[in-house]
Amino acid sequence: MFHVVQHQPVRLLTQTNLSSTWLKLMLSRPTALVWIWKSWSSSHSLVGNKNIILMGPPGAGKTTVGRIVAQKLDRPAVDIDDDVLEAAWNTSVSDKLRDVGSEQFLEEEGKALLKFSASGSVISLTGSNPMHAASMQHVKRSGIVVYLDVPTAVIMSRLQSMKVDRIVGQAPGVSLKDILQFRKQFYQRWHDIRVLCAGGVSAEAVAEKVLDAVKRYQNSQLETFVSTRSSRSEGSTGRDSDKYFSDVITEGLAPDGGLFVPQRGLPKFTAGEWQSLIEASYIERAQVVLERCIHPADIPASKLAEIIGTAYGENFTCSRIAPVRHLAGNQFLLELFHGPTASFKDFALQLVPHMFAYCIPRSCNYLVLVATSGDTGSAVLDGFSRLHDTDKQRIAVMNFFPEDGVSPIQKWQMIGCQKENAWSVGVKSDFDFCQTAIKQLFTNPDYTGFLTVEYGTALAAANSINWARLLPQVVYHASAYLDLVQQGTIPFGSPVDVCIPTGNFGNILAALYAKRMGIPIRRCVCASNENNVLTDFIRTGVYDLRARKLIPTLSPAVDILKSSNLERYLYMIAQEDGQLVTHLYDQLENQGHFQLGRDLLGRLQQDLVAGWCSEEECLAAIHSVYSTTGYILDTHTAVAKVVADRLQDRSCPVIISSTAHYSKFAPAILRALRIAEINQSPVSQLHLLSSYGPLPPVHWGLLETLKKRGHEDHQVCAADMSVLMSHIETLIQSHFMKVL
Known part of the structure; x- marks a missing residue:
């Protein structure tokens, strides 16, 4: 010694x-x-x-x-x-x-x-x-x-x-x-x-x-979570009531119906700290950011590194994971579609299942409920299917999607991604019903208590209402900015705008969080399709669902009227005033609308501008970009491109989030490019697109999924809460053993 x-x-x-x-x-x-x-x-x-x-x-x-x-x-x-x-x-x-x-x-x-x-x-x-x-x-x-x-x-x-x-x-x-x-x-x-x-x-x-x-x-007690509907004076009332990351990833929704947020906010990085990551790889950037956002008492740094390596090591077709591509002028595309299911949802959902499996107690089964307007379903199913076999025995997934509200390829993909612990159910309604139904299930103590007592099974959420879904999205917005600096496009500290096709407000909220953490984002441009409730809200401060009906469009992930994650943003700019947030959302629930005060609207408009895009403008943008650059935008990215063209003031670069691969929307792309009649199977449509040598190429992972499992069956149910509950219990009975 x-x-x-x-x-x-x-x-x-x-x-x-x-x-x-x-x-x-x-x-x-x-x-x-x-x-x-x-x-x-x-x-x-x-x-x-x-x-x-x-x-x-x-x-x-x-x-x-x-x-x-x-x-x-x-x-x-x-x-x-x-x-x-x-x-x-x-x-x-x-x-x-x-x-x-x-x-x-x-x-x-x-x-x-x-x-x-x-x-x-x-x-x-x-x-x-x-x-x-x-x-x-x-x-x-x-x-x-x-x-x-x-x-x-x-x-x-x-x-x-x-x-x-x-x-x-x-x-x-x-x-x-x-x-x-x-x-x-x-x-x-x-x-x-x-x-x-x-x-x-x-x-x-x-x-x-x-x-x-x-x-x-x-001191892990420094990093507790509170509901967006709790007042500052409530906070944490004692150790037994404290919520930590490992709690919120499993619980999803707060007991009072609000959404979990960090009580002390997100960590801030200095300019020097961000600059130290300019030469880092995407995986290294993800490790640094997530270590600061997740306390090691919840997930130790070494385990977190292992999870990140598993999520991004081999599952993405591009080694840069989330590359930034120059489009034209001072517009850049953040390509978020290189994951296994060809959408930006993969960034969280290749990661979250492994975090979830690590954090949950070993003594209970978990059923993860998902509502999707398109991309989330297949991403959740794929992510949870990659768990270790022992974890799949105690974790199952049920995915609800609007039966007639997603693209044919998206439906084929969700059906094809079904595995031994993962099922998809089509609902004869729209996404808002699916999302609202899941929220009601989580806040029904009689039903959740019954599942726990009878089957030893707890419910969990993997939608963007789950805090863990947002964190990986913060990473790619920060990484995109650092890539522009690394490429010599801008010096560090020079501002950028980001333009994001927005439905449930999760992706754009992640960009706003990146801004709060020190990334020089000047403003976030919210791009809507014809379901433009967010555009109206950002311009006027009035969130009004009265007399609005959901319009099915070619960009279904934006076909949302109730934007769940907006609540987190309002809580942030309202300086954590949970009583105000509760009042606003009670008004929305009971009267179908609410209005922000002048001060709050002023704060919102310092961060956000908004515009919307018609179906014709979306198709025209796809055709125009392809004609001039040879690059194919998907329908959601086209929505953002139209709005960026309209609102960009040219004084700084704009990063457009390319949230999905165009392969997922082949009929609309074929129509936009005026290529051929589209009365073909999804696989044939992708082969037809591929024959034109498109840039980027047709997504091979998606093509393989459709080839192998495109004809499997799935369940369809009515838009009725009792029917959904019956489907859930049937799945639990078939997958988990009943508690005796």
Whole structure:
């Protein structure tokens, strides 16, 4: 065992000198004693006897930051290089590496760390320690591992100034940049906390960030959730009533009918932190953002990294996951259709099922209920079908969709995505009925209680009313902006507009959240089709459903009159006034309309502008873009393109969310492009489109799904709550064992 060496440039009070200092102060300055004792107990209560373990690449500043953190906490500081390895080897680390080579060095370094033990210290690891699994398991058991995440370009610059041109594990012919990138997988595996360290930030500032991050890690009660219909004075009334991320992902809807939101709001990133992600991959950006939004007590960082890697590693046809493509002028397309079911819903629904399976208790079965206007259904079915078999035995999905309110290909796809734990039911009504019915089921305690007692089954939601659905969408809006900076289109800090085809308000809300978190979005453009209730609302402040009937259009995902996630946005701009939100939605429910006050409307219009697009304009936009660029827009993206053309003031770039692949709407696309008569099967329509060599190509995953399972049957039911409840119970009976 190695002795801990204490670096003490300034010491206020340590465990070793506590008794003598106490005696002197008792005799001379009893008031000072009280102050110093409080200071000591406060700093030591932060992590108790745990170590704070700093990890990161060489040049990250671990030693310097570790000494500052140790001084601030009045704890011993240990540098593994200086205090452990060189003491054990009686030679410098660089000489050891030169003498034995990388492979043996890693083994001997790991053995030395296995013999090391300390408590209540701040430990700075070597850059290569994380590459030795056994020793990292040993050291991780003693404390909290903090990853100092410094951009590779900054590390390269620092190492160059230090005249370091080779590091441990770097084989001949492998560049320094490549080995630094290779090492990231080990840092991802072991860290409990990540601290972004932008270039130019002082070691003192990094040390403060480390302390803040440790405080957050130690106190999950800072990150509770409340309903949009709760007042500020209510908040959390006690530990038993607190709601955490693992609760809201399973419960979906708040008990009072409102939607869950973080009590303290979303985390804010500094400009430097965002800039540190410019060169990062999409998966790396997702990990950083989601780690800050999901407390590690709910999902540890290493598990979250595993889930993100599973969701985006191989399931997307484009390696960039959500690429940004230049369309024309200063318009750009954010392509969100490269997932397995060809829509933006895949970004959340390849991720959420694995989060859900991790968070739910093992003692209960869960039935996930979904209402969809088109894309959500197949995305949910596909996502939950990718769970491990043991999870599929306790998690089932039932998807309700308007039988005649989705495109033929969307229907084929939803039917084709049915699996052993996932079913689709067509409802003889519209999406609003399906969504309202599910809300009523969740807020019916007699029915939910019956399912729990009789079948040991709880209900859960995977619609965009579920908070976990929104978080992955925040990531791609932030990533799109960073891509424009990376491409040299704009300097960081220069604003952009985003234009999003909007029905249920979830996607555009995610962009508004990204703006609140520090992405320089100037304004969000809400694009509606002929169901333009949101356009009217944003322009006037009046949300009026009286005398409105849903109009089936060529862009069915926007065919929504009651936009659920709008409630979250109103809660945000109303400064968390749940009583006001409750009043507004009671009015909507009872009278069919509500109106915002002048102040609230003013805040809304600082964020949002809106327009709408007719069916003829939608088809004309598809034809025009194809004629001039060879690129095919889907019907929803075309709606956004029309509105962007109309409302864009040309003073800054606009990012148009391309929310689905045109393959899902082949009949409308064929009609817009004036190609052929469309009285063919969905598979034939896709083959016909493919013969024209379109850009982007026909979505192969969708084509394969339609080929294999396009003719399977599905259930259809009347728009009656009792009928829906009967279907749910039948599914539970067939999939889950009855509780005896």
